[in-house]
Amino acid sequence: MIARLNSLISRVNSKTPKPAYSKPSRKTNSPQQDKEHPPPHTPLPHAEPPKTDYPLDCLTPKLRSAAEAIMRMTQGPAAIAAQSVLSIASLVAGSRAKVETLGSHANATNAFITIALSGERKSAADKIAKAGINRAIERLRKEHDSAMARYKSELASTARGEDKPAAPVCPSFLVTEPTVEGAFQTIASGCGFLGWFTDEAASFWGGHSMSKDQRAKTSGIVSKFWDGDYFFRPRAGKEGDGYVPPTATTINLMFQPKLLPDTYGDDFLIGQGLLARMLACWPESKMGTRKYKRKTEEDKAAAKRFQDDSEAALMDTLEDKTEKYLSLSEDALEICIEFHNNVEYTLGPGGWAADISGFASKSAEHACRLAAIMTLFEGRDAKTVSGDVMKAACDLVKYYLKQYKFLCIAATNDTEVAQAQTLLDWLRKNLQPGDAFATDRILQYGPIGARRAKVLTRLLEILMQNRWIHELPEGTEVDGKKRRKAYSLSPQA
Structure with missing residues (x-):
């Protein structure tokens, strides 16, 4: 292994390394050109996710088929569907596997974060993807209820002095209200792996586990879950030394963009490394484009195949x-x-990823874990990751690298920037490029966050700074009235 690795490193290092992300060329205009041709408007600084499609073609066939079907059935962003199926595949196929990395072997599981507004079909996508898991859990609960009934009957008939029968234990591996104590209680059931899933992750980031006094402890514990470390948690009144074995953990957290400052804008969480262990994305919204479509039989069949495969893989695990x-x-x-x-x-120093080194330094391991998840879901008996799957996994991680950097930048924005973007979206929806407008129309009909005069003044200033709107001369007539303050939407909007 070491000799093989050293040989390959020598071969690869003989090539001149190329940066993964090229810097765009910069053209400058003369002052005279700027005067004759005013610069066009500029996007508001990271107020909304970039228009970058999730690379669905990098998923292996079973996962891609399921993600595309879920995407069409929910009419949500591709990234949401992909995150859902990858997290399920991680739980059911990767929980008892380790994969070779450039360091040592790592768990073949991973952690995912999906950021999207309410109404983006996060829950709908997750519900379809998890259906096979839910069926398995319901069946296990029924079997446990029957086993408990038999146990109570046997216990009642046990004579004094006879050995009592052992109480049955229901397999427990899923936490849907993510707390550290809940996770440890689930691990204690003895399944040997853990799934930490919620489409309301605000209860985690804003709950007791991530309170000021607990977040260092919680971040360290969750990071250890990802790393595959063990714990000693001695408790008063409890037998034993509190040993908690290494537990392969899959995490899938979903929350809204308003939590960005508390997560990707938190220097402690970034520095501690918790977020660097998670594959996060904030897909571009599809709201406003989703005319109702009936689910096709083909998509239903594809979703059911994924659900059946997930259920079977889980039971095998x-x-x-x-x-x-x-x-x-x-x-x-x-x-x-x-x-x-x-x-x-x-x-x-000065490199593209210099300020996201925590995540970037784990990119190769993320790729190995993703490659293992995709390989095992395609075939449970697989023993080797192919070059094609590794190439696809690396391309997926390139997407996550860009998303991670964007999220860290977007999290530093003031709330005003996001509100200005909402106002701009409203103006573009309700006006034609070049149209004049006055503030009373916004105060009466505009977005809720812009209906206070002081706030609106600041939002309009932001839009003017970025040349999306222009202030008109005092006395300009708008809607039949001369206005002290009037504006026009940029002709290029």
Whole structure:
């Protein structure tokens, strides 16, 4: 293994590393040109997600088919569907596996964060993706109820002095109200793996676990789950030394953009490394474009195949506790090394990824974990990650790298910028480019956040600074009245 790795490193390093992200060329105009041709409006600074499509074609066939079907059925963003199916695949297929990385073996599971407004169909996508898991849980609960009834009957008939029968334990592996104590209680059931899923992650970020006094502890524990470390948690009145074994953990948290300042804008969470262990995205909204469409039989069938595959994989994982090890093929290892080197090139002072080093430094491991998840969901008996799957996993991580950096930047914005973007969206929806308008129309009919005069004044200033609107001369007539303050929407809007 070491000799093979050193040989490949030498081959890859012999190539001149290229930065993963090129810097656009910059053209400058002369002052005279600027005067004759005023610069067009500029996008508000990171007020909304970039128009970057999720690379669905990087998913392996079963996952891609499911994600595309869920995307069409919910009419939500592709990224939401992809995050849902990847997290399910991680839980059911990767929970008893480890994968070779450029360091040591790592758990073949991962953590996901999806950021989207209410109404973006987060819950709908998750509900479809989790249906197979839910069926398995319901069946296990019924079997446990029957086992408990038999246990109570046997216990009642046990004579004094006879050994009492052991109480049955219901397999428990899923936490839907994410707290650290809930996670440890679930681990205690003995399944050996954990799923931490919620489409209302505000209760986690804003709850007791992430309060000022607890967040250092919670962040450290969740990071250890991802790392595959064990714990000692001695408790008064409890037997034993409090040993908690390494537990492969899949995390899928969904929350709204308003929590960005409390997560990706929190220097402690960024520095501690919790968020660097999670694959996050904030997809572009599709609201306003979703005319009702009936679900096709083909999409229903594709979703059901995924649900059936997930249920079967979960039951196999529960029944067979043998740990699997995936190695990287020669091609996969070479691709992973080259990806690592290209990202490393951008980590130097002034480099593209210098200010997101926590996440970027884990990019190769993220790629290995994703490659393992996709490989195992396609075939539970797989032992090797192919070069094609590793290439696809690296391309997925490139998407997450861009998203992570964007989220860290967007989280530093003032609330006013997001409100200004909402106002701009309203103006573009209700006016034609170049139309004049007065503030009374906004105060009466505009977005809720812009209906206070002082707030509106500031939002209009932001839009003027970015040349989306222009102030008109005092006395301009708008809607049949001469106005002290009037504006026009940019002709290029």
